[in-house]
Amino acid sequence: MSARILVVDDEEDLELLVRQRFRRRIRKGEFEFVFAHNGKEALAQLEEYSDIRLVLSDINMPVMDGLTLLSQLKSDNSDVCAVIVSAYGDMANIRTAMNRGAFDFVTKPIDFNDLQLTIDKTLRHIEMLQEALASRDRLTALKQELVVASQVQTAVLPAALPVTEQFDVHASMTPAREIGGDFYDFFSVDDDHMGLVIADVSDKGIPAALFTMVSRALLKAAARNHASPAHCLHEVNELVSQENDACMFVTLFYAVLDLRDGRLVYSNGGHNPPRLVRAGEVQEVPATGDIALGVALDHDFHDAELPLHIGDTLFLYTDGITEACNAAEEEYGEQRLDDLLHELCDVGAADTVEAVVNAVEEFAGGVAQFDDMTCMALRLNSTRSG
């Protein structure tokens, strides 16, 4: 099925570039592009082609800018998804765009591989949204919206986690009955560094899901600007703490793994301490003395360093795992988790995650949980230095 995509940018060259880079997908009839050079032209194109579902838009443009276009889309074309294409470090505008309902963003100069991945992810999301909307009946309208919101939440998680010779990483999220605000992410910071995130947003429902998307996007953008996890957390914290009247906050652990030597640098914004499983021993990853994000401005976050050895597993989780309750209202608890991890010291990331999820589900015995259950494991198999 062909997807018609509207590209809005005042750079004239972009049209040629897009047609060139995506020529195979265009030839196969998967993508059809239309172009506009400002927000006003974009609205005219949307009028002309009623089947446009995806808009890639620049922010700074003459006549009508991208942020104004987003507001217009929200009110008149609510079934259109927007992806923002904006300059490196344009954090304030990216945040505003996410708040106005942008689905994702890519940064300039455009990495066309990344853009292609983002387009595919967004189109999958639109497809899900349309299916959900089509099957919605009036009586279950509200319930369906919650389902859609939770699909949005799932759609922002990385679709496939990488397996390489150097490390393997695996994650799982089991959403609670209500939409929660857990998320995890794993991305390449540069050729030598991988970023690793686990987070839990306070509260539930659609506001929490939106806060989740904003936090995730801001962190991903900050990760490209700062090598230090503490600096990234500081930047995100400053942005989400401003005008945060709802007092929403996110506990977030962010680590950067150096693929050359296995060195892990991390900063922990009020999240449960992850576990290091090393040679049969399970230990807590020491705290960095920091606070949840969104709670207070001007907090100086701290970095800590943890050299990973070959064969080490780093296990990250949210409190939905340890606070999962059974019918007798007992919690799964940290002790059970640590005992289990102790037994899992020789297995890969996928098996570790599967074993923990199975153990917690078995413990809960089918009792519906209040909180999302999310965990992620990373195992270091080798470093580039040996």
Place this chain on the structure above:
Amino acid sequence: MANHTPLSVPSEEHDKAVILCPAGRVDGTNVAILQGAVRERLDAGQTTVVFDLVDLNYISSAGLRVFLMAARDLQRHGGKALFCGLSEQIMQVFEITGFDKILSVHGTRDEALGAI
């Protein structure tokens, strides 16, 4: 899953403050009860509130959010929220999230009242 987990918020008057003692569990299903109790005091013009947490068994992040909102609300009205009587488990939640650095946390109720 029950609609609400049990939570009551008994209160005591003191010459310098009102003392709220949430008892039971505070989580996403019942934060409105705690929020209501705080709002009632604010509307009555009370600006200093001590939260004595000796009878609190469990608090989720949604519960912490209500404490944060209460502290901000009271501060905006020139008042203050103080917290005391934290069990080891509740203290651990405060420490992990860093709320012990943000909120005014004290050991006993007398210590909290002395800090007003």
